[in-house]
Amino acid sequence: MKPAAPLLLLLPALVLLPLLVLLPGLVHGGGWDLIGEFLLAAVQPSTDPVVLESLLRGLGVTAGMALLGWCASLLIGIAAGLASSRLLWRTLIGHSWPAEGIRRLLAIPRSIHELIWGLLLLQVIGLQPVIAVIAIAIPYGALVARVVSDLLDSLNERNLQALMAAGTAPPAALLSAMGPPLLPGLISYGGYRLECALRSATLLGVFGLGGLGNELLLTLQSLQFHELWSGLWLLLAVMLSLEGVIGALRRRWGMPGRFSLRASGVGRRGRELVLAGLLLMPLVFGVGRALAIEPAALLHWQALPPIAPGGWQEALALPWPSLVFNTVLLTLLAAALAVGVAPLLLLLVAPWPWGQRLLQLIWAIGRLWPPPLTALLLLFVLKPGVITAALALGFHNLGILGRLLLEGSEAAGPQRQEALRCSGTGPRLALLYGRFSGLARSYLAYGAYRADVILRETVVVGLVAGTGLGTQLNQSLSAFAFDQLLLLLVAYAALTLLGEDLSDRARQRLLQQ
């Protein structure tokens, strides 16, 4: 008895059953009027010029931080990616062991969420605009490095061997043979990371690192929902425009899609690519000046308070099993929610064309709305804990996975669904059998990757929703308990590396079947 592909897609949604049973027990009774006010304010955002000016300034800072962090991460990522490519080392020195060592080293910055990097740098350097940029650049750079090295190592080596056999010097042969096929995948992934950078910059703002996130948090805490929605709609407009432009460029330049269902071979329109790269440079310098970015500030470290006597014993006495268990549980619940609910909602609205548009809007809000703010909103009506945190994290990731599923569904083409509809099958079953069959494995494989990302993100909701390692991290940071902090970081890194390994295995298994 082996479930067929479309059924696999629906299995994660079973998580809804225990959640629906447990949720009524979490409701604390008050706050529904606030939720009502919040929802009503969506259609009455504030148009006060003073508010709008402040929000626009914040949005500019967020977008600037995202752009700079993204550019820095690409530079770090490409350099580190090349340095960790087995193929490159094999071609240059005949061995690939340096690549293995660098790969292992890069796993550490990759495993720690940008928010933790931001909070750590804040402690060490103090509040500087450059912190948010570096906080994004470090983990993103390590992520890009992994993708670059994986892409490079998976390319066909025949062209390289042909050039080497013809006597071409190894560096020139590498550049000529591997550069062009590497470019489409790299640019496509780079575009996706820019979207992520905008979300991360907003999130960092929520935790005091500047920009629109901070404005959103303040308006939420002071219950100024009309002002909050003005900021949210502005952010939505920027995010949708960015996604639209990146999607259009990806199609125009013939880059592979995010789901890689219709992967193109080589990027087209090379001149436009070079021109876009050249235009980016003055833009980056201009934004850097406008945000008063001072890279030299990174060199001035503040003195950290000494570790209290007996601090290590206290750190070891923390309730580690429950902290780790809650973090893992939070990851699993949020991942199952995000992966399972997206196809379920698409099936639900299948008979109505407007339903899909509505879902797109809700998912877009889910993507841009930082999970800690969702958690704060949920705390108006729910008690803090794993489920509240999972709902917040699940909603955010649902926005990302829902969009991907819809993109994949559109790329798969309507033919099989149409055929079923023409034989009288209902719209929902036609979608399930006709489209989801082909998408199931690649979607679940992406879901496995997303679960790995969600594990990293647990820290973000843990900071406000009172559960898991994130909550403890917040307490240790506030108490300047650096011994605890160090152990927590080690625990987080170990957990995320383990999660990464498990998600890799799950992904490979799903894609090989």
Place this chain on the structure above:
Amino acid sequence: MSNPGLNASASQSSPVLELRNVTVPGRQLPRLEGIHLRLDAGERVALLGASGAGKSTLLAVANGLLQPAQGEVVWSGERRARSSRARRRQQARIGTLWQDLRLIEELSVQQNLNCGRLASWGWPRALLNLLLPLESEACAQALRQVDLDPHLLSQSVGELSGGQRQRVAIARLLRQQPQLLLADEPLASLDPRLAQELLQLLLEQATAPRALLLSLHRPDLLQGFDRVISLRQGRICWDRPVAQLQTSDLEALYAGIAEPSLAR
């Protein structure tokens, strides 16, 4: 209302398919203009025409995928139903064999065959079919009818040969048990022997109360049909019994000199 405009008793003697002055403006697909067509139970009709003549558009109108801008389509005496439920009941009686087959590669042969029954199944049954493929005996019977070994039921469609896939697509139609069989160039890209075998299979299924409308490229495969309709530039050139067909008709059709207004 499942039978808008006409009463149920009329459907017993009504043609299986009737197109009345159907016009489809050309945007993405070739247009159709003023098409009148009647297909009675037990009739086997071939649709001939060069590429772009409008054969696929006509079949898309006949299976309800495309709605004509003018004119109407009537299936067994029923006009296109307004409610989605009634329309689905109408469509369940129309089976289409697509040129690209449109089988679901990721599912087993049995699950694909059962796709023909999805119109009459509820959600629980349809979901269960994805866990434990249902109605094994009926599926095995459908495979036998198309000369395939029932052992193939558990295989994935992705593992089948081209000829086996064609037969599975026909078996899926048999599971659907439609009244109207439509086939859009099902024999294109097949070798002559396989094309002849599959055509024979389709013709065998088209006995009353069923009717068959099949689009073709090749006039050499017309044996076994009752009538031939030729299309050119979205209009019917002629519509006549196979027995009365002249070589000059075909030459005129493909040479492009037949006058569209000469229908019957």
